Amino acid sequence: MSPLQLIISIFLLLPPSPLSAALHAKPGCLDRCGDLLIPYPFGVGPKCSLNPHFDINCYNSTDPPKAYFSIMKKQVIEFNQTYIRLQNPYMITACYDLSTEDQHTMSVNLSGTPYMFSSDNVLTAIGCDDMVLQSNGSSTLGGCSAFCSDKSDAGFGDCLYNGCCHQSLDGVSFLEAKLVDLSGRSQRKKLFQCSYAFIQERTKRNETVFSYPLYYLNNSKALENDNWASATRPPVVRLDWLVGVENCSRAMNSNTYACVDEKSVCVDYRHSYGDFIVTGYTCSCVEGYEGNPFLPGGCQTITSSSSSIAKPGCMDQCGKVSIPFPFGVGPNCYLEPFFDVVCNTDTNPAKPYLRLLNTEILQLNSSKVLVSHRNVSSNCYNSSELDYQLERSLKIDLLQTQYRLSDENWITTIGCNVMLNTVIGRDKRSSIRSSCAAICSDGNIDDNGRISVSCEYGPTSYAGDGCCRVPIPRGTNYLESNMTNLSEPRTSVNISCSYAFIAYAQRRNENDRYGIRFWIVNNSNPMQNRVRPSMALDWRIGVLNCKEARQDLANFVCRDNSDCVDFDATLGGYLCNCSKGYRGNPYLSPGLHPAAAIQNQDDYLDRYRLWNGVSASSLGVLLVV
Known part of the structure; x- marks a missing residue:
């Protein structure tokens, strides 16, 4: 599964299912090319797509007509809310001069476009005694080798045992590949003249292993003439797509913001691969609605074949947040007072609040409620005298509630040379259960006096430069944190204030590494009003x-x-x-x-996930001053 699909398992982006709604294309524009639905932001013809990156050409010279991706000249066989699938993959063809060891390469650069190669693709080589290498243009990232047991024009190559190999890809926007003949190194005569390397979707769990007739390798015309007809399936490439490169908070203030339906929601995306970082956003319909969030009126109420999520006569949505029972708005609409929700209609859109905690709800799902909070610990002092002027502790008290802090929250500290001490559980107030130190390196102040601090955290460390993070144990119902200034180490970077707060950071894989950057200012002005982290509560x-x-x-x-x-x-x-x-x-x-x-079962299942809807929230906090 690609990072774009994984990014919302709690913040759920809709996984693979074809787009379906009453409204598909802009008024006056084609909504189909042959049998293929063309949903906006894609479009056929002038002013029918969001921008040129989404232009589609419909060729009527075939029966049925075929849709081609304008910027890549590849045939599109499926449009999806998170990806598109293309036929005729990028390929290296190498029919070797047997007296040389020529290297054959290809490169594909999707930088500057809203597309990236999905991690559901693999780099495949078919041939005998050949190696394919993947690089980012400057260094080799991986590779694999394809060997044949013997020459057999009547035989088949497959990606388990004979004449084929796969190299995984990881959501890259730039790919360079090289096909190398290894027959000289294997100390035997090259069995077949030709070899190929190409990008294709990885084999799904219920599919047969990719295989092909070995006669494809005899000469350059064999594969061309057969056009993969004798293979188990033709190679197809999957490209993940985003609608914009900004995050949601910035995109919402732009005149190009694409989530235009009133029942749409913006979803942030961020993925890093080595030194490459891809950010952006996409749109989806809120829970209880389906369709096209990029068009006014595109999100439609899910039909009566779907189950209700609220009690009869009760609101099932406040603003863009769905309110499923046992939560509810109004008398007799919730199971018990812990789940009482207040819908504030004074804002546009309306915003739901947990009455018990008086905090805004960002999302509800089958096991968690994501809330916005401004509970920030601060520690400000005179930098020369270390005379504390302002001190506020971070305190979370859920003892008398049905909620617990999720272990997908982290306590984050930002500052220079400061230590965080945290007490977990009210019955152990004298015991420090979690601590970390934020140390600043020299020379990270910019020309405007801002200090850049960053957190890096992964399987074995939770540290950074001017920032540190510590996890929170599952089931925590009381937490209290304070900060202590450290006299050592001394650096040229000093700031007057340090801060600590709880922020949600979804853990998708225990081996994942995460990174986030903050900007803070060298003064003693409190920043509580500038910090808007989200916090996940298990219920x-x-x-x-x-x-x-x-x-x-x-x-x-x-x-x-x-x-x-x-x-x-x-x-x-x-x-x-x-x-x-x-x-x-x-x-x-x-x-x-x-x-x-239920009609359209896959779509229904993934939208509801026990009524787990779509929501948008940053996976971190950015302080901009």
């Missing part, structure tokens, strides 16, 4: 586990065709999931429908 039903809760069926809230899941073995409480083969809201009756009764 649960009650304090009993599933076995205990089932003893009191009158108060047991998992409805028919649902399964009970213990929240935590030691903390108690439970959650409800849809049983296999059912979709919808497991807390309502009737709230679930058989999957077979």
Whole structure:
């Protein structure tokens, strides 16, 4: 699965499913080329696409007509909300002069476009005694070798055993590949004259292994004449796409902002690969709606075949945030006061708040609520006398609630030569459970007096330059943090204030590395109003586990065709999931429908994920001063 699809597993971007809605194209524009739907922002003809990067040419010389990607001259066979698929892949053809060791290369540069090669692609070589190398133009990133057991014009090569190999790709926008003949090094005569290297989608779990007839390697015309007809499938390339290169907060203030439907939501994207960082945003319809978020009126209410997410007669949405039961707006619309939501309609769009915590809700899903908060610890002093002028501790108290701090939150400290001390759990106030030190290196002040600090954190370290982060244990219901100035080490960089706050940072893979950068100013002005982090709270039903809760069926809230899941073995409480083969809201009756009764099941499943909708939020915090 590509990073663009992974970025929202809690912040869910819609995974692979064809776009479907009543409104597809701009008024007066073609919405199809042959049998292929052309959804905006793509378009055929002048002023029918968002910008030239999304132009599509429809060639009527074939029956049916075929759509071609204008900027790449490749045939498009599928448009999706996060990717497109192209036939006729980029390919190296090498029919060697047997007296030399010529190297054959190709390069594809998607920089400056909204596209990147999906990590669902692989670099493939087919041939006998050949090696393909992937590079970024300056250094080799990987490669693989294809060997044949023997020459057989009637045989087949496949990517498990014979005459084929794959090299993984990782969401790159620039690719250079080189095909090298290894027959001289293998100390045997080259079995076939030709070899090929190309980009293709990786084999899906339920597909047969890619294979091809070995006679493709006899000469340059064999593959060209057959056009992959005798292979298990023709190679197809997947390109992930974004609608813009800005993040959501900046894009929303631009006159080119693409999420124009009132039921649309902006979703941030950020992916790093080595020294390359790709950022941008895309759009999707809010939960309960489907269709095209790039067109006014493009997001349509999901039809009655879908399950309700709120109690009858209750609001199922506040602004752009869906409100699924057991949460609710208004009397008798929520399960218990912990889930009472206030919808503030004084803003545009309206904003939901958890009444209990008086904090804005950014997203609700089947196990978490993401909230905005300004609880920031600060420590300001006179830099020459170390005379503290302002001190505020960071304190989170959830003891009397159904919420716990998610372990996908981090405590972040920014400052120079400051140590963070954190107490976890009110019953252990004298015990420091988590700490880190933010140390500044020399020379990271720019010409405007701003100091650049950065956090790098991964499987083994949570440190940085002027910044440090520490994880929060799952189940934490009380947290208190304070900062202490360090007299050592002494550097030329000093700032008057240091800050600590909790911020959500989704962990997708235990081996992932994350990085984030902040700008702060060398003065003693408090920055509480400039910090707007998001914080993830795990929620649960009650304090009993599933076995205990089932003893009191009158108060047991998992409805028919649902399964009970213990929240935590030691903390108690439970959650409800849809049983296999059912979709919808497991807390309502009737709230679930058989999957077979729901049209467009894949789209429905991924939109709801136990009514887990789409939301947009930065995965970090940027302080701009």
